[in-house]
Amino acid sequence: MQSFPQPLSAAQETVYLRQYQNGDMHARDILIERNLRLVAHIVKKYMNSGKETDEMISVGIVGLVKAVNTYNFEKGSRLATYAARCIDNELLMLMRGDRKLSREVSLYDPIGTDKEGNEITLLSILEQEDEDIIDQLDKKQSLRKLSKILSKVLTPREYFVVIRRYGLYGHHETTQRELAEQLNISRSYVSRIEKKALEKLRLQLN
Structure with missing residues (x-):
């Protein structure tokens, strides 16, 4: 299991x-990371x-955020x-969830539908967001590699945004406004x- 930074003291945490209460987002990131x-x-x-450890770590981070x-x-x-309660709740939902994330799901497999009922794939979403990423993806590459690197290369906040935006790990897709x-x-x-x-993912998948 990957190593993480030492926790904050009570005084540092305060x-x-x-x-963060005064709007400092950097302080929020430190609270998450530590x-x-x-x-x-x-x-x-x-x-x-x-369950794979990386997946559980990723879901636990969602609870921490x-x-x-x-x-x-x-x-x-x-x-x-x-x-601890929030993290445990997220992990329990993962264990109890009816939907299980397939580690071998193709980028072409449907992950939802748009407002008109048309099928949406992870590939189509990423193409809309950044053509350069898809240009450098092996089109036969599964989500297995992607899911393994998400929590390793992204900050907790970036990770939270990506999995919610694209509906990964059984979450519903979320708009930027939401x-x-x-x-x-x-x-x-x-x-x-x-x-x-x-962009970080593009570099890793290059």
């Missing part, structure tokens, strides 16, 4: 939480579930206590995060 070790710790409980976004430090408990509301940022900022994440 400083960053206050900074609690990644907690994700790995909770994932260990599910090591015999049959939700925790940081919704945490109210005025209530007195440590962020880790609240985050993501902007969830993350309390502008739609144009979501667009910049998404484009930066796609």
Whole structure:
């Protein structure tokens, strides 16, 4: 299992939480990154579930991002206590979900429909967003490689945006506007995060 940075002390956590409360998104990223070790710790409980570790880590990070976004430090408990419940909930939903992500799904397989009922594939979405990425993808490449590198090359915020935008890991596809509301940022900022994440993936898949 990959190594993660050491957690923050209680004093450091309070400083960053206050900074994030005042709109500092860098502080928010630090809170996420310095609690990644907690994700790995909770994932260990599910090591015999049959799920791949990378997938569980990725889903756990989703729970961590939700925790940081919704945490109210005025209530007195440590962020880790609240985050542990959010991470565990996401993992439990993964275990109980009716839909299982196939590790061998093709980029051409349908992942949803548009407003007119037309089939949408991951390939068609990525083509719309950035032609250069698809030009450098092997068209026979499965989502297996993509899913393995997502959590390794993207920041937690970039990862959250990508899996929600494209409906990965059983999540419903989310618009940039909806993501902007969830993350309390502008739609144009979501667009910049998404484009930066796609560029990172393009480089990895080159």
